Amino acid sequence: MEERLQKVLASAGIASRRKCEEYILSGRVAIDGKIVKELGTKADPMIQEITVDGHPIAAEPKISILLHKPTSRISSVTDPEGRKTVMEKISSLPFRLYPVGRLDYDSSGLLLLTNDGELTHKLLHPSHHIGKLYRVTALGMVDKKIVRNLEQGIELEDGVTAPAKVWALRQHPKESVVDIEIFEGKNRQIRRMFEKLDLPVKRLKRIAFGPLQLNDLRVGQWRFLDEKEWEDIYRICNLPIPDYPKEIIQTYKLASERRIRNLQNQSDKKKGNGQAQRNKT
Numbered sequence: 001m002e003e004r005l006q007k008v009l010a011s012a013g014i015a016s017r018r019k020c021e022e023y024i025l026s027g028r029v030a031i032d033g034k035i036v037k038e039l040g041t042k043a044d045p046m047i048q049e050i051t052v053d054g055h056p057i058a059a060e061p062k063i064s065i066l067l068h069k070p071t072s073r074i075s076s077v078t079d080p081e082g083r084k085t086v087m088e089k090i091s092s093l094p095f096r097l098y099p100v101g102r103l104d105y106d107s108s109g110l111l112l113l114t115n116d117g118e119l120t121h122k123l124l125h126p127s128h129h130i131g132k133l134y135r136v137t138a139l140g141m142v143d144k145k146i147v148r149n150l151e152q153g154i155e156l157e158d159g160v161t162a163p164a165k166v167w168a169l170r171q172h173p174k175e176s177v178v179d180i181e182i183f184e185g186k187n188r189q190i191r192r193m194f195e196k197l198d199l200p201v202k203r204l205k206r207i208a209f210g211p212l213q214l215n216d217l218r219v220g221q222w223r224f225l226d227e228k229e230w231e232d233i234y235r236i237c238n239l240p241i242p243d244y245p246k247e248i249i250q251t252y253k254l255a256s257e258r259r260i261r262n263l264q265n266q267s268d269k270k271k272g273n274g275q276a277q278r279n280k281t
Helices: 005-011 017-025 086-090 117-124 144-152 189-196 227-236 246-280
Strands: 029-031 050-052 064-069 108-114 132-139 165-170 175-182 201-209 222-224
Touching: 005 017, 005 029, 005 050, 005 117, 017 029, 017 117, 064 086, 086 108, 108 117, 117 227, 132 189, 144 165, 144 175, 175 189, 175 201, 189 201
Parallel strands: 108 201
Antiparallel strands: 029 050, 064 108, 064 222, 132 175, 132 201, 165 175
């Protein structure tokens, strides 16, 4: 079936749809050997050869994971400044995954990574009104007036923020804790909203993204979406629900278990050899 070229590329896990559009415009994409630079071009990957930088694309099985991002990590594949990225936390995965949106360097919490470019586009587009829930520790008192201002919108340099949902969990003159759900993604939005109200942010942690919950996932750890989360995240984006990659996940888990056992056996063997050497002396 013919679809827009950028959608085909995104669905194949090449990159996000916006990034794929950049690839097309820069002349890196070809259909049946002919360079294409028109964004409106349609293609059928079942009957046409589509290449990026001369390499044929292949439809990858859809994979999505949740990572508890630590602070002091960049939410991108690479960083020109050489800082640590979240990709180092998933280096054992044999899949090409990309972060969905960003958590800034000093923030922690739930980060979704996927190879489904169309899902990424839907999740991040403000027209789909998908909420992101953050727990904020701010220096100062978050009183009823502050809560109301946050809910109604704060005027920032790049415009007024959209209405938010706010729950004050702890209100104290020195330090307050607030849950705030926003439905857009301006750069460093939460921090700037609180700073505009003279409330510096001490800690910022994303605890939910749409139907996905961070719950008790430890900092720096990741996990595959379970089957219900898989269905929920596609359903909320009004996308067809692809087959849940149950066999791929099971295969990866079995391989990981074997690798852990082998490492443990090697460690035990070294300890045994060391003990034997000491006994001789």
